[in-house]
Amino acid sequence: AQSVTQPDIHITVSEGASLELRCNYSYGATPYLFWYVQSPGQGLQLLLKYFSGDTLVQGIKGFEAEFKRSQSSFNLRKPSVHWSDAAEYFCAVGGVAGGYNKLIFGAGTRLAVHP
Amino acid sequence: NAGVTQTPKFRVLKTGQSMTLLCAQDMNHEYMYWYRQDPGMGLRLIHYSVGEGTTAKGEVPDGYNVSRLKKQNFLLGLESAAPSQTSVYFCASVKGETSNQPQHFGDGTRLSIL
Known part of the structure; x- marks a missing residue:
């Protein structure tokens, strides 16, 4: 079955520290992978996406993610976290299933940033 | 550039009431979705x-x-609201079938059923 696992429900980091949010997926075909961010009271904003090619992808707001096929992972990273990065982060895997563009979301990781 | 617009943003209902959530997109997207969070x-x-x-x-x-x-x-209707339907509802749209297109999301509708 297709699924996405985000093992960490909550993460707290200090401002300026590095960040890594974990994402593991189970998908029968070549995955298309996404990271979305949701600020409080807002909708989901796309941070970055992976379709093919270079396994290290750059996104907005200084985020990057690395696709590791052997580990079925797509972890999100940022070298130095800012207070404004406090939000909930969702990993998603996409594919065409049953004739429609389908996204499967992880449960999310809520990030808190200490000053 | 409006993108995906959801109305209303907040609503409180009593059990058994009905309502319709509206999603509108101005990107000429073929596919639209309703999620609950x-x-x-x-x-x-x-x-x-x-x-x-x-x-x-x-x-x-x-x-x-x-x-x-x-x-x-894309309209989402609740014919007879139940407390289990208390949630945040998101609408999304995407251009077409190609799965490498990211979905665009609205800001959500927060619905409480009492």
Whole structure:
């Protein structure tokens, strides 16, 4: 079955520290992978996406993610976290299933940033 | 550039009442989706549409109905609201079938059923 696992429900980091949010997926075909961010009271904003090619992808707001096929992972990273990065982060895997563009979301990781 | 617009943003209902949530997109997207977001469960697909006049069930369709009479609008209806339907509802749209296109999301509708 297709699924996405985000093992960490909550993460707290200090401002300026590095960040890594974990994402593991189970998908029968070549995955298309996404990271979305949701600020409080807002909708989901796309941070970055992976379709093919270079396994290290750059996104907005200084985020990057690395696709590791052997580990079925797509972890999100940022070298130095800012207070404004406090939000909930969702990993998603996409594919065409049953004739429609389908996204499967992880449960999310809520990030808190200490000053 | 409006993108995906959801109305209303907030609503409180009593058990048994009905209501309709409206989603409108101005990007000429073919595919539209309704999700619900509950704590610790991410987003779950309720219904979706692959074009004007078509709808289909997603992962959690029970208690909801949808309609797509116009390409730009996707309506989600609750015929008889239940407390279990208290949630945040998100609408999304995407250009077409190609799965490498990211979905665009609205800002959500926060619905409480008392």
